[in-house]
Amino acid sequence: MRRDDRDEPFDDLFREIERMMNDMMNGADVNFESKAGADAGFGADTHVDVHDTDEEIRVIADLPGVEKKNIELECDGKTLTISAQSEHREYDERISLPRRVNEHTANATYNNGVLEVVFEPADQSSGISLE
Structure with missing residues (x-):
């Protein structure tokens, strides 16, 4: 045939x-x-980029189909945790940051399925003078 x-x-x-x-x-x-739309598990299709410059560390993650209210972010200064869910998927990503950041000055935006988190680098520890 x-x-x-x-x-x-x-x-x-x-x-x-x-x-x-x-x-x-x-x-x-x-x-x-x-x-498409089938449950592929945690973070199976998450694309994450980390950009490190002198002034900032920028994390960009694709979270298609997720509503802003369903995203939770946590940072301990060394690791960024992204937890999110949509009707069909759950995301649970732990991103090791290239250097320590000041998590208290983080700024996050979410637009059209793209999450962007910007951190300032943490101040270097001050030297200790020996007397």
Whole structure:
């Protein structure tokens, strides 16, 4: 029986990409065959970037489908914890910051599924003079 390529011209290509991705992720708890919106577990599709400059440490996280009221942030100066949930997913990310930050001066914004948290670096500890 011959397949009519006009119906699904990329079907074989997508199936092969899924097979290769599943082979590559062998042993990982990721299923690329799941449909969008299915529960993929904690942080399975969270993309997080950390930018460190002299003036600030900026953390940017993608949290698609999450409402602002469902996001909780905690920081101990070394680790930022992002807990969030939508109707279909839960996120529980712990991000190790590149250096100590002053968590009391943090500024967070959330717009169109993108969370941005900006920290000032913590002051270096002062030297102790020996008398």
